Amino acid sequence: MKLHFTTTHQDHRIALLAALAITIHIIESAFPSPLPGVKPGLANVVTLFTFIRYGWHSALQVSLLRVIISSLVLGTFLSPTFLLSLSGALLSLVSLIVIQLPFNQSSFHRHQPSALGYAVIASISHMSGQFLVAWYFFIPHPGLFQLLPIFITFAVILGIVSGIITQLLINQIQQRKL
Template sequence: MDLLTVNEGKALSRLVILALLTAGGVGLFVFESLLPQPLPGGKIGLSQVATIFALYLFGLPSAFAVILMRIFITSLLMGTMLNPIFIFALAGGIVSTLTMGLVRRYVGAITILGNSVLGALTHNATQLVVAYVVYIHQSEIFWLLPYLILISLAAGLGIGLVTRLLLARYFVMISPHYSLEAEGNG
């Protein structure tokens, strides 16, 4: 058997990491669905850690791969395939990932924290607009907007912080000076 070239090795490690991120996202999503949900739409979006991680590690196409696979797998697991919840998740996921990808690429001043808040905001706003246009034609649902924006702010900051710490940890881990003994002491 031939040895892998450097590029093939990189592609392979990327594939493995994306698969792990998708699995982690699915796990976080299922875990979060077990938590009580006090407000409609008031989810934290824990699984977005995986998407943002992929976005900042590999870029927009990889983030799309992670979010789409995560949505399809979780909708199969939760039994929400092709029903309104699935449509909301798909629309919100696509728009927020696209927004975060473009911001990351073209607005360098915004770091992962602000970008995560923007992602949460666009995710919620998209879901609300889709709900209004497709299912509920009553404008009362926009009364939820203030609460959703506040929740987006808090959740976005939390998710951004977690992803930032995870990314820092990951970069330490793949650095050539990393060793398991050092981790044990840290």
């Protein structure tokens, strides 16, 4: 018996972007981090790029593929790390969708934030999602909240960095008319 899949152009694009995100995620996880939970989050550049260029449907698929496959490769599938990663990814995508809602009307569309604004929102909500899951499931101690300001500070700074990277990427790709 032969299996036949009909794949669309969109499927190929999602596979490509997900592969890119997974690669970045895995490379990134090999570097030590100054603070547990703080990572540059360069894999989110891919998610963000997908969100801005192709919409949240594609971004959701890329993001879920990244979280699941890289956890399988790294051996953290269904472990606390995986749960943290998943909750961060989902919350950041949800908040991106919510932020974009008012800009979906055509009269307002040109006012929507660039990659920088989206990146900061994504990274703050990613961090908050992870933090809340960590607090609720793993370390349910009120003292943990003393760390929240530090984590959010890192999230803002790293969000700005990844936002600038994403915007440069978008500019490059627009110039080359890919």
